Amino acid sequence: FAAEPTTGERKQVDNIAHRGATGYAPENTVAGFDLAVDMKADYIEIDVQRSKDGELVVIHDTSVDRTTDGTGKVGDLTFNYLRSLDAGSWKGEQFAGEPIPTFEEILDRYHGKVGILIELKAPELYPGIEEQVADKIKERNLDKPQNEKIIIQSFNFESMKTMDQLLPNVPIGVLTSNRADTTAEALQEFSAYADWFNPSYGIVTKELVNQVHSLGMQIGSWTVRSQDAADFLFEMDVDAIITDYPDYVDPRN
Numbered sequence: 001f002a003a004e005p006t007t008g009e010r011k012q013v014d015n016i017a018h019r020g021a022t023g024y025a026p027e028n029t030v031a032g033f034d035l036a037v038d039m040k041a042d043y044i045e046i047d048v049q050r051s052k053d054g055e056l057v058v059i060h061d062t063s064v065d066r067t068t069d070g071t072g073k074v075g076d077l078t079f080n081y082l083r084s085l086d087a088g089s090w091k092g093e094q095f096a097g098e099p100i101p102t103f104e105e106i107l108d109r110y111h112g113k114v115g116i117l118i119e120l121k122a123p124e125l126y127p128g129i130e131e132q133v134a135d136k137i138k139e140r141n142l143d144k145p146q147n148e149k150i151i152i153q154s155f156n157f158e159s160m161k162t163m164d165q166l167l168p169n170v171p172i173g174v175l176t177s178n179r180a181d182t183t184a185e186a187l188q189e190f191s192a193y194a195d196w197f198n199p200s201y202g203i204v205t206k207e208l209v210n211q212v213h214s215l216g217m218q219i220g221s222w223t224v225r226s227q228d229a230a231d232f233l234f235e236m237d238v239d240a241i242i243t244d245y246p247d248y249v250d251p252r253n
């Protein structure tokens with residue numbers, strides 16, 4: 001057994017930059033992901049959806065309205081239109097012109113440099129997106145367990161069962177903020193295909209962390225936007241902290 005850390009020491013906890021270093025740069029943009037790498041995050045978290053004409057793109061909301069200068073639903077818009085939008089200015093003029101990234105460009109730019117936590121956002125809107133995502137990962141040989149830090153997660157559990165079948169060697173995560181998903185039965189069911197159980201921090205307890213661990217899964221929790229929230233999750237002994245502020249989770253601070 002590994003020795004319990006003595007007072008003042010912390011176990012290693014993965015520092016996951018939520019949509020990039022979102023506290024300081026526009027979410028789901030190269031500017032925000034580059035900053036997360038500079039800030040020594042262990043992983044970047046990205047949200048993947050699909051354009052009307054089939055391109056995989058990285059954006060959180062199912063509409064472009066909040067984070068770009070365009071309007072409309074991601075799945076109703078062509079890739080050329082999506083790519084013409086400014087996804088940076090809303091966060092500050094210094095980010096003007098930051099485009100919506102493609103999934104492939106994010107894989108190519110960051111794999112091997114930083115872990116990538118890939119969220120399939122609302123996959124029920126994009127039939128077949130699981131196969132498409134799996135193909136892009138396989139094309140790059142990122143599905144070999146020893147190769148890369150890649151995790152795939154979603155709030156859509158059926159989609160994650162499919163991902164587990166398509167990419168049996170890639171760790172799968174389930175996301176929830178629902179206490180009903182923390183019962184012994186629910187956790188047992190998740191553990192049949194998931195490697196990570198990733199709840200919002202409002203439903204995290206020490207008991208939950210122990211249950212998840214005893215089923216052989218790891219636990220990552222979100223979304224940290226204060227030092228207090230980060231400290232709570234360190235106290236709870238989670239394995240990963242998904243944060244807008246990578247500096248709050250950095251052991252050097």
Ligand code: G3P
Nearest residue numbers: 018045047119175222242
């Ligand atoms: O990675 C966890 C977190 O991203 C889930 O919530 O809404 O930020 O995608 P959301």
Ligand code: CA
Nearest residue numbers: 045046047119
């Ligand atoms: Ca997300």
